[in-house]
Amino acid sequence: MQTEIDLKLLKIINTLFICGSVTKTAQALNLSPGTISYALNKARTLTGAHLFIRTRSGMKPDTTARELCLRYQKFTGTSQDTLFAGEESEKNVLSFMTYSPVEMMLVSNPARSEALSYHFSPYLSSTTERLSKLKSGEVDIDIGAKLPAEPLINNVKLFTTPVSLLVSGENKRYGERLTLDEWRTGHHAVWSVLIDYYCNDALKSQRAQQFLQERKVKMISGSIVNMVTFCAASDCMMMIPDYFTPLLTKNFAVRRVLMPEEIEMHYDCYCHFSNSLLENANALKVTNDIILHLKSAAIASPSAL
CATH class of the missing domain: 3.40.190.10 (Periplasmic binding protein-like II)
Structure with a gap:
């Protein structure tokens, strides 16, 4: 990620995180929506990340956007507790991208947590697309072939x-x-x-x-x-x-x-997940349980290690 992001861009990203929409961000900063969109595209070019994706509940930040918000808060002295308050309790869905046999193993696991719902996306062969979805927050957990190393993405060999x-x-x-x-x-x-x-x-x-x-x-x-x-x-x-x-x-x-x-x-099969899961204790525990479950299945298979 490049670091040539000025304070004005950081302020826009921070405000978009809080407001959840381009229109509300424009109103809060007394700017036009077009200016906000232009600034967001510029920040995406500089960081190489999506930063925000559109969802029914508003613009959802990825891990890079969160880190930029923290950078802005550190510089301005803004309280971090208010910005991130309640986020952990809002996490009630884990999104996956993996093979259908892994889906079958996860949903049939008798020890599966009922605290989180599982949403599955079709597995993509493109490593670029898989990384993009992890970085943008569209996918929480990617299970499949090993992805190239990324600072914001963790991997565990299964x-x-x-x-x-x-x-x-x-x-x-x-x-x-x-x-x-x-x-x-x-x-x-x-x-x-x-x-x-x-x-x-x-x-x-x-x-x-x-x-x-x-x-x-x-x-x-x-x-x-x-x-x-x-x-x-x-x-x-x-x-x-x-x-x-x-x-x-x-x-x-x-x-x-x-x-x-x-x-x-x-x-070789790997489990990948973004740093954002580290911020949610429940999601992180479920992720770890999934890793242990899939590793234990390897012991029971004919010749997997």
Whole structure:
């Protein structure tokens, strides 16, 4: 974040935080709404953050906007207690961006807190969009592939897991482990979102990528549930982090098959959350409980760590 933000901009951001709307901020500062919008766009350019997003209840500040407000208060001697009073008690929803199997695990957790409601957004493959939604406050918790390091975003590694295959439970063609010939001749369903698989063996890595590119793809989908349902009713196979296989084989008519030895791959999963959650004790506790729950599931899965 750049620091060339003058006191006038900080005052506008601080007032917008308090008023919750551009119109009310303009009235409070005796400026036009256009001037407020111009100043907000300028601040967004300088910080590289959204600062505020529009919601039904008004303009919602992100972590960067909060920090700028505190900077303004420190300079002017404004009391911080009044500005942030009551914010903690207003947090009654946690917004997530993650894979559908993780959603299933979270909502079915018997120890899930009833104090907060869960809102889920479709998982995006773009790291830029995922980071943007975390920084803007649209998403509280992002669970998926690791995001680039950001000062305002925390991350916790949940697990490392091998990659396996799912095939129809009625498919008796394949044994416990797929052969390379079966991989080449079989039909594949491809999950278009999850692409961060990697090989631990540098000597095998290039060949493994070549084998992936040579697949006979019959279906491509961004929905894991759609793909698992398709595989259960067809002769297709799909790659999946082994961590999710107990959940999916329990709820769908599919079974787990090991990857060919020549294409052994792995996947790492992380939990990301913004600094704003650190300001709410209840939300932070629920976040920590979620992390512990997902880590404990890794211990119970076939080979996740």
